[in-house]
Amino acid sequence: MSRLTILLISAILLLSACLRPQDIYLFSYFTGNGEDGLHLAYSTDGLAWTALKEGKSFLSPSVGNDKLMRDPCIIKGHDGLFHMVWTSGWWDKHIGYASSPDLMHWSQQKAIPVMEHEPEARNCWAPEIFYDNNNKEYLIFWSTTIPGRHSEVATSEREKGLNHRIYYVTTSDFNKFSETNMFFNPDFSVIDATITEKDRKFYMIVKNENSNPPEKNLRVTSSSNAQGPYPVEVSVPITGNYWAEGPTCLQVGEYMHVYFDKYRDHQYGAIRSKDMKHWEDISDQVSFPQGIRHGTAFKVSERVYERLLENP
Numbered sequence: 259m260s261r262l263t264i265l266l267i268s269a270i271l272l273l274s275a276c277l278r279p280q281d282i283y284l285f286s287y288f289t290g291n292g293e294d295g296l297h298l299a300y301s302t303d304g305l306a307w308t309a310l311k312e313g314k315s316f317l318s319p320s321v322g323n324d325k326l327m328r329d330p331c332i333i334k335g336h337d338g339l340f341h342m343v344w345t346s347g348w349w350d351k352h353i354g355y356a357s358s359p360d361l362m363h364w365s366q367q368k369a370i371p372v373m374e375h376e377p378e379a380r381n382c383w384a385p386e387i388f389y390d391n392n393n394k395e396y397l398i399f400w401s402t403t404i405p406g407r408h409s410e411v412a413t414s415e416r417e418k419g420l421n422h423r424i425y426y427v428t429t430s431d432f433n434k435f436s437e438t439n440m441f442f443n444p445d446f447s448v449i450d451a452t453i454t455e456k457d458r459k460f461y462m463i464v465k466n467e468n469s470n471p472p473e474k475n476l477r478v479t480s481s482s483n484a485q486g487p488y489p490v491e492v493s494v495p496i497t498g499n500y501w502a503e504g505p506t507c508l509q510v511g512e513y514m515h516v517y518f519d520k521y522r523d524h525q526y527g528a529i530r531s532k533d534m535k536h537w538e539d540i541s542d543q544v545s546f547p548q549g550i551r552h553g554t555a556f557k558v559s560e561r562v563y564e565r566l567l568e569n570p
Contacts, residue, residue, distance in 0.1 A: 281558070282300055282302060282557070282560055282563040284299070284563075285506075285517075287551055288327055288328050289550065292328035292345070293326060294327075295315040296344075297310075297315060298316055298361065299547050304515050305543050311566075319367070321354050321367045323349065325346075326345065327344045327346070329384040329385070331384075331387055334556065340358045343385040345400075352382060353400060355367070373402055375438065384504065386451065386452050393428070395428045400424070401448065405421075407423075408443065411447050412471075413470050414469040414470045423440065423448060424443075425441055428485075446473070447469075448467060450504050459480055460483065463507065475496075476502050477494070479492045506518075514530060515555070516529050516537075517544070528544045
């Protein structure tokens with residue numbers, strides 16, 4: 259092969275790389291108590307995150323007793339739409355839902371009454387969506403306390419009566435939903451579950467919410483199926499000597515990043531792993547918009563990102 263041919267091939271490969279659409283990472287989040295709604299940040303490396311729209315809200319909440327939009331979870335659906343669920347109020351028996359083709363124009367918001375059938379249910383916190391490709395349906399899961407339903411755990415006076423477990427429904431179209439069922443029932447109070455897939459295995463990261471003595475850390479359990487069952491014998495804490503909640507996962511190169519809210523420290527942290535067993539704390543390498551709270555990291559096309567920039 260001649261030197262000229264090699265140079266031409268190199269130039270073509272370089273041009274192709276330049277023209278190839280770049281994946282952009284987005285982060286959905288809320289600020290304050292969630293009254294002003296959905297916020298978005300972007301990153302090209304999974305480390306430095308910058309607020310879009312100068313930190314202004316993309317969508318204001320209109321459902322729920324408290325009209326909040328906390329813990330917004332967004333995924334790109336197999337129908338081409340972005341689907342979002344969120345915590346609509348501190349003591350609601352439903353969760354919020356809306357969809358969008360572009361993250362700017364949203365459908366009418368609706369409340370999904372996932373726990374209305376439980377008279378004693380106290381809350382529906384931090385709902386998340388995961389697409390189960392094997393069953394061709396979406397899995398929506400969240401945490402709820404139903405007094406007296408589960409084995410009791412010691413609680414602090416401030417959290418007295420809160421003893422959460424993870425429940426779920428499935429849907430193929432966000433119009434019809436299955437009956438609500440138990441999803442994860444360990445021997446500790448558990449909230450803020452999130453699921454990610456790596457190497458054909460499904461990993462669920464949860465927060466041990468026990469308050470007396472306080473745990474407030476993240477643990478991992480895994481299954482060969484998206485809908486489980488997930489073993490209740492979870493890992494040792496994967497986060498450090500701080501209180502952590504609201505995990506979200508993002509594959510960046512060879513690493514799985516887990517971002518989380520260091521809520522007592524009023525800052526965001528991150529850990530990463532190649533094998534979901536050995537974790538490195540990279541909190542000192544990440545930067546996030548001021549005031550960011552519990553959200554979801556996900557990947558979008560460069561075109562989606564450019565449209566967001568075009569419509570400030």
